[in-house]
Amino acid sequence: MKKNTNKNDIRYRKKARIRKKVFGTPERPRLVVFRSNKHISAQLIDDVNNRVLAHAISCSKENKEKLISKSKAEMSEEIGKQIANLAKQQKIETVVFDRNGYIYHGRVKALAEASRKAGLKF
Numbered sequence: 001m002k003k004n005t006n007k008n009d010i011r012y013r014k015k016a017r018i019r020k021k022v023f024g025t026p027e028r029p030r031l032v033v034f035r036s037n038k039h040i041s042a043q044l045i046d047d048v049n050n051r052v053l054a055h056a057i058s059c060s061k062e063n064k065e066k067l068i069s070k071s072k073a074e075m076s077e078e079i080g081k082q083i084a085n086l087a088k089q090q091k092i093e094t095v096v097f098d099r100n101g102y103i104y105h106g107r108v109k110a111l112a113e114a115s116r117k118a119g120l121k122f
Helices: 007-021 061-067 072-089 107-117
Strands: 030-035 040-046 051-057 096-098
Touching: 030 107, 040 072, 040 107, 051 072, 061 072, 072 107
Parallel strands: 030 096
Antiparallel strands: 030 040, 040 051
């Protein structure tokens, strides 16, 4: 009998598998990516203390005006640069990348590569 699954159920199973292995510390936090149909966000999370150290999102007030005429991939690159700059301000150089169950392709890949170019190591 075939199980009735949708894309989110599959993503949540992948996410659980990834989270077993990926763990963020204060020195090396977890860089989590979330994407919706219109927007993308990134967070630096310290799993030891259960804190969000920094976040960048494409639908914030500052970014809305700046990113309105850009494509989704360009938005992702800009958010990647912003999260890398926020990490540098907090003296964080290395992170653990958590793709959150998404395939490493398209917008997720654009965000990761932009943050690498801006100076983050993972």
